[in-house]
Amino acid sequence: MAAFDIYPEYEIVRNNERCTNCRVCEKQCANGAHIFLTDKNRMAADDDKCVNCHRCVAMCPVRALKIVKTNHTFRENLYWTGKSIKEIKRQAESGGVLLSSMGNPETYPVYFDKILLNASQVTNPSIDPLREPMETRVYLGSKPDKVVRDEKGRIKIDLPLHIKLSMPVMLSAMSYGSISYNAHESLARAAAEAGIMYNTGEGGLHEDLYRYGKNTIVQVASGRFGVHSRYLSNGAAIEIKMGQGAKPGIGGHLPGSKIVGDISKTRMIPEGSDAISPAPHHDIYSIEDLSQLVYSLKEATGYTKPIIVKIAAVHNVAAIASGIARSGADIIAIDGFRGGTGAAPARIRDHVGIPIELALASVDKRLRDEGIRNRVSIVAGGGIRSSADVVKAIALGADCVYIGTAALIALGCHMCRSCHTGKCNWGIATQREDLVKRLNPDWGYKRLVNLLNAWKHEIMEMMGGMGINAIESLRGNRLMLRGVGLNEKELEILGIKHAGE
Amino acid sequence: MREGMFRNPSGCAISGIFSKSGKRFSGRQIIESIAVMHERSNGLGGGFAAYGIYPEFKDHYAFHIFYDDIYAKRECEEFLEDHFDIVSFSQIPTRKLPEIKDTPLIWRYFLAPLPAKLADSQQDEGEYVIRCVFRINTGIKGAYVFSSGKNMGVFKAVGFPEDVGRFYRLEEYEGYCFTAHGRYPTNTPGWWGGAHPFALLDFSVVHNGEISSYDANRRTIEMYGYKCTLQTDTEVITYIIDYLHRKQGLDLKEICSVIAAPFWSVIATRPQKEREELEYLRCVFDTLLINGPFSIIVGFEGGMMALNDRLKLRSMVVGEKDDMVYVASEEAAIRVIQKDLDRVWSPKGGEGVIVTLEKGSA
Numbered sequence: 048m049a050a051f052d053i054y055p056e057y058e059i060v061r062n063n064e065r066c067t068n069c070r071v072c073e074k075q076c077a078n079g080a081h082i083f084l085t086d087k088n089r090m091a092a093d094d095d096k097c098v099n100c101h102r103c104v105a106m107c108p109v110r111a112l113k114i115v116k117t118n119h120t121f122r123e124n125l126y127w128t129g130k131s132i133k134e135i136k137r138q139a140e141s142g143g144v145l146l147s148s149m150g151n152p153e154t155y156p157v158y159f160d161k162i163l164l165n166a167s168q169v170t171n172p173s174i175d176p177l178r179e180p181m182e183t184r185v186y187l188g189s190k191p192d193k194v195v196r197d198e199k200g201r202i203k204i205d206l207p208l209h210i211k212l213s214m215p216v217m218l219s220a221m222s223y224g225s226i227s228y229n230a231h232e233s234l235a236r237a238a239a240e241a242g243i244m245y246n247t248g249e250g251g252l253h254e255d256l257y258r259y260g261k262n263t264i265v266q267v268a269s270g271r272f273g274v275h276s277r278y279l280s281n282g283a284a285i286e287i288k289m290g291q292g293a294k295p296g297i298g299g300h301l302p303g304s305k306i307v308g309d310i311s312k313t314r315m316i317p318e319g320s321d322a323i324s325p326a327p328h329h330d331i332y333s334i335e336d337l338s339q340l341v342y343s344l345k346e347a348t349g350y351t352k353p354i355i356v357k358i359a360a361v362h363n364v365a366a367i368a369s370g371i372a373r374s375g376a377d378i379i380a381i382d383g384f385r386g387g388t389g390a391a392p393a394r395i396r397d398h399v400g401i402p403i404e405l406a407l408a409s410v411d412k413r414l415r416d417e418g419i420r421n422r423v424s425i426v427a428g429g430g431i432r433s434s435a436d437v438v439k440a441i442a443l444g445a446d447c448v449y450i451g452t453a454a455l456i457a458l459g460c461h462m463c464r465s466c467h468t469g470k471c472n473w474g475i476a477t478q479r480e481d482l483v484k485r486l487n488p489d490w491g492y493k494r495l496v497n498l499l500n501a502w503k504h505e506i507m508e509m510m511g512g513m514g515i516n517a518i519e520s521l522r523g524n525r526l527m528l529r530g531v532g533l534n535e536k537e538l539e540i541l542g543i544k545h546a547g548e
Numbered sequence: 549m550r551e552g553m554f555r556n557p558s559g560c561a562i563s564g565i566f567s568k569s570g571k572r573f574s575g576r577q578i579i580e581s582i583a584v585m586h587e588r589s590n591g592l593g594g595g596f597a598a599y600g601i602y603p604e605f606k607d608h609y610a611f612h613i614f615y616d617d618i619y620a621k622r623e624c625e626e627f628l629e630d631h632f633d634i635v636s637f638s639q640i641p642t643r644k645l646p647e648i649k650d651t652p653l654i655w656r657y658f659l660a661p662l663p664a665k666l667a668d669s670q671q672d673e674g675e676y677v678i679r680c681v682f683r684i685n686t687g688i689k690g691a692y693v694f695s696s697g698k699n700m701g702v703f704k705a706v707g708f709p710e711d712v713g714r715f716y717r718l719e720e721y722e723g724y725c726f727t728a729h730g731r732y733p734t735n736t737p738g739w740w741g742g743a744h745p746f747a748l749l750d751f752s753v754v755h756n757g758e759i760s761s762y763d764a765n766r767r768t769i770e771m772y773g774y775k776c777t778l779q780t781d782t783e784v785i786t787y788i789i790d791y792l793h794r795k796q797g798l799d800l801k802e803i804c805s806v807i808a809a810p811f812w813s814v815i816a817t818r819p820q821k822e823r824e825e826l827e828y829l830r831c832v833f834d835t836l837l838i839n840g841p842f843s844i845i846v847g848f849e850g851g852m853m854a855l856n857d858r859l860k861l862r863s864m865v866v867g868e869k870d871d872m873v874y875v876a877s878e879e880a881a882i883r884v885i886q887k888d889l890d891r892v893w894s895p896k897g898g899e900g901v902i903v904t905l906e907k908g909s910a
C-alpha cells in the first residue's frame with residue numbers, strides 16, 4: 048500500500064508573505080508538524096502530523112497560520128463515508144483497536160437542544176437577580192425520611208453528611224496522570240475559589256493538593272490507584288467509580304510511559320508500569336457487593352463522608368440507580384454518552400451508552416415512583432456545554448451537574464481530541480515537562496473561575512425569568528421545560544410537554 | 549373541561565376573620581369583606597371556609613360533596629356506607645340566585661369511620677379519611693368531596709364570592725373563623741370543584757398567587773402518596789401543609805420556615821440553635837419551598853395562619869381589634885367591617901401570622 052494512502056484531515060495554511068521564519072510554530076508543535084527547511088530557509092508543514100489543536104495558530108506572532116479542513120474527499124457516498132473508509136484502512140494497517148479521546152462526536156440527537164425554557168409573563172412576576180436575592184446554593188446528600196424530636200420536643204439535627212456547593216456545578220473526575228499536575232492544580236484551586244468540588248479521578252491525590260481537601264471529591268475506581276486512608280479522609284466526599292459515560296463497560300489504561308515521578312508515587316505503582324483499571328471492580332460483581340464497598344468506605348472514614356456512586360448512562364440505568372439508592376450511597380452520579388475521556392476505544396465511545404437527558408429523566412422519575420428520591424442526590428454529567436444545559440438538567444431532575452470538557456476548554460483545551468497521544472500542546476493531557484509548564488495554574492484557575500461565575504450569572508438570569516429565586520425550586524420542575532421536534536415517546540421519557548401545549 | 553385537565557393560573561382576593569376568644573359570629577361579615585374586592589375576581593370562582601359551625605356534630609367528619617347527578621350520589625353513598633357510620637346527612641341549604649348557575653347536587657354528611665374498617669386499614673383515622681376522600685374524588689365519576697374536616701365546612705361555587713356567600717346562606721352560619729376567596733382564573737373551567745378554598749380534613753387554604761415552583765412541589769408531594777388531580781397551586785399547597793403537619797409533625801411556625809424559607813443570608817445571621825434548625829428544615833424539605841408570588845390564609849381547627857411568599861410579591865394586610873384578627877388582600881376589605889382597628893400592619897415576606905383560640909375558649 049502506498050505510504051500516503053490516507054490524506055490528512057487538516058491542512059496547515061501558511062501565509063508566506065507574513066511568515067518571518069521565527070520558528071515559534073516548530074518549537075510549539077509537539078507533534079512535529081512544522082519543519083524548518085534549512086536549505087531553502089523557509090518553514091514547511093507535515094499535514095499528516097497536525098491534530099488541529101491551534102497551538103501554532105495561537106502562538107504565531109504574525110498571524111501567518113491557519114488550519115483548514117481538507118477539501119480532498121473520497122467519491123461522495125452517504126453510506127460509505129470518508130471516515131468509515133479511513134478507519135478500515137487504518138485497522139487493516141495496524142490490526143488494532145481504534146483509539147479516540149473526549150466525548151462521542153457522532154450525530155445522535157442532542158436533547159438539550161430540543162428543550163426550551165419558560166419565562167414569567169403577566170400572571171406572575173419575573174425576578175431581577177441584580178435587585179433581589181437569587182439563591183444557587185446546593186446541598187448534596189441523603190435526606191432523612193422523618194423528622195425526629197428529642198425529649199424536649201426540639202428537632203434533632205441529624206442531617207446525614209452533605210456536600211455544600213455555591214452553585215449546582217462540580218468539576219468531574221479527571222485523574223492526575225491523564226491530565227497534568229498543572230491542570231489538576233488549576234481544577235483544585237478553581238473549585239476552592241468558586242466554593243464547589245473537583246474530583247481527583249482514579250489517580251490518587253498529589254501531596255501538594257491535600258490542602259484543597261474541603262473542595263475535593265476523592266475517587267475510588269476499579270484499579271484502586273492511590274487509595275489509602277489519608278486520601279479517603281482528606282476529601283469532602285468519596286466517589287466510587289463504577290462506570291464512565293465515554294466508555295461504559297470497560298476499564299482504563301494509563302500507559303507506563305506516563306507513570307513517571309510523582310504520578311508513580313501518587314498512584315502507588317512502580318515507575319514505567321502500565322496502570323490498568325479493570326473493567327469491573329473485582330470485588331463488585333453485584334449490587335450487594337457495591338453496598339459492601341459503600342459501607343467499607345464509610346467505616347474507613349468513620350461515617351464522616353458522603354459516598355457518591357458514579358455510573359455510566361446505560362439502557363437499564365433507572366433500575367440500577369434505584370438499586371444504588373438502596374445500597375447506602377448518598378449521591379448518584381450519572382455520566383451520559385457525550386462524556387469525555389483521555390482515551391477510549393472509538394467504537395465503545397461512539398456506540399455504547401445513552402444520552403444523559405433521557406437517563407436523568409428516567410432515573411429521577413423511577414426514584415420518585417419508588418418514593419426514594421429524597422434518599423439520594425443526583426449529579427448529571429456527560430456533555431454539559433453551557434449554563435442552559437445546567438438549567439435544563441436541573442429542571443429535568445438533577446441536583447447538580449458535573450462538567451469536565453467545558454472545564455478543560457476554559458483551561459486552554461482546543462478540543463483536538465488527541466489526548467490519548469500524550470502530546471497535548473496546551474499542557475493539559477500530557478506529562479511532558481516542557482508541555483506541562485505551558486499551562487500556568489495561576490492563570491488557568493482564574494479562567495475556570497471566570498467561566499463558573501459567568502454560568503452562575505446566567506443561571507440566575509434564567510431562574511429569575513422563570514420567577515424562581517432558589518435553585519431547589521427548579522429541581523425536577525419539568526413544567527418549566529417544553530420540547531421542540533420531539534416525538535411522543537421522547538416527550539414521555541423526558542416527562543415534558545411539547546412547545547405550544 | 550374541568551380543573552385538573554390543564555394548568556390554570558389565577559389571580560385572586562383573599563380575606564379571613566378570626567375570633568381569639570372563640571366567640572361565634574355570623575358569616576355576614578366575611579361576605580361584606582370579600583365583596584369590597586370584587587374587581588380582584590372575575591366571577592369564575594368564589595368560596596368560604598367556616599370553623600366552629602357544626603358544634604352539634606363536632607366529633608364527626610363533615611363531608612361536603614358535589615354530585616353531577618343522582619347516579620354519582622348513589623354510588624358515592626354506597627361507598628360512604630361501606631366505610632363510615634353516617635350519623636346525619638342532608639342537602640346543603642341554598643338560595644336560588646340568577647348569578648349562580650349550573651348548580652350541582654350539594655350534600656352534607658356527618659361521618660364516623662367504621663371501627664372495624666379503620667382497624668383493618670392499619671392507618672390512623674386522618675389518613676383513613678383522606679384516602680377515602682381521594683378514592684371518591686378519583687374513582688367515582690361525578691362525585692367530588694370538597695370539605696372533609698370536623699366542625700368546619702367549605703362552601704364554594706362558580707360565581708363572584710359575594711354571590712356564592714348569599715347562595716349558601718352563609719349569614720345563617722355562626723363560627724369563630726371564616727376565610728374567603730375570590731378567583732381570577734386565566735382560563736374558564738366553569739367547574740365548582742375547582743373553586744377555592746381547597747381543604748383536606750380541617751385544613752383549608754385560600755391563596756392568591758401563581759407559584760413558579762409548582763411542578764417541583766407537585767412531583768415531591770406526589771412521592772408521598774398525594775395526587776394532585778386539580779393542577780392548582782392551592783391544592784398542592786394544602787397537601788404540603790398537610791404532609792408537613794400531619795406526617796412530619798412540624799408546627800405551623802416550622803412549616804413557614806419550610807414553605808417560605810428564609811434566605812441563606814438571613815439564616816446565617818440567626819443564633820446558632822435557630823440557625824441549625826432552619827438549615828435543617830431547608831435542607832430536608834428543599835423541594836417543598838414554595839417559590840413565586842403567594843399570599844395564603846390557612847384555616848385549621850382552633851386557628852388561622854396568614855403567610856406571604858418570601859419576597860412578598862402579593863399584597864396582604866393584617867388588622868387587630870380586641871380579640872378579633874382580620875387578614876385581607878387589601879386593607880379596605882378589613883376597614884369595611886371594622887373601621888376602628890387597634891393595629892394594622894403588612895407582615896413581611898415569609899413571616900407567618902399565626903393566631904389560635906385562647907385557652908379555655910370555645
